[in-house]
Amino acid sequence: MKTASLTVVTFFALVVAAAAQTAGAAKPQPVGPVGTSGTSAPGSTPAAPGHAATSADYRLATGDKLRIEVYRDDRLSQNVQIRPDGKITLPLVGDVTASGHTSLELRDSINTALKEYITNPVVTVIVVETTPQVVYVTGEVTKPGALTLVNGHMSIVQAIAMAGGFTDFAKRKDVLVMRKTSKGMETLHFNYKEALGNESTREPLLLMPGDTVIVK
16 A cells, blocks of 8 residues: 555656646747837847848848838738849839848838828838848958958958958058949949048948958
C-alpha cells in the first residue's frame, strides 16, 4: 500500500509539472505594431533578418520593397519594389520617384498626386524589406572595395578613412563620386584638402547607396 501511495503522488506531481510547462509555452509574446511612416513603432520587437527595421530618416534605395496603403481603396493599395531607375509605378499616378526619399516624403508625394483623383486621400508607406546599402571606394586608397552604409549615412571623408586612407600617389584635390540618378550617371567633384581646411564643414559630401568614390 505504501508503494502504491508513492506512485500516486509521483503521478500527480508529473501532471502538475506538465501543466505548468504548457501554460508557460502558450503565453503570448508581445509584438509591436508597425508605424504608419514605414518604421517600427516604439516598443516593437526587432524585425526578422531580411526585413526592414528602419528609422524615420531612412532613405529609400533601389531594390527596397514597399507596401503602399491607400485608405479604403484596395485597388490602389500595392506591394511594390523600387526599380533600378529609382521609381515605383502606381495606379492613376504612374511613375513616382522613391529612391533617395524617406517613407514620409514618398507618402506626401503620392498623397499630393492622388488629390487629382481622390478627395482627401490617406496614404501609408511601409518599408517591408530593405536591400544592403553599400558604396564603393576605388583607386588610390589602401583598401579599395565595398563599404556598408551605417543607418544609410556616410560622408565621403568617412568612406575614405574606412578604405584605409589615401596612398602616396592620390590626388586629394579632385576625388570623384559617380552617382546614378533618374537622369543618368552624374559625376561629382570633391576637394578633400579644401574640406579638411574648412572647420565649418563636418560632413562635406554625404554619399548615397550605390555611389562609387574614385580616387585618382
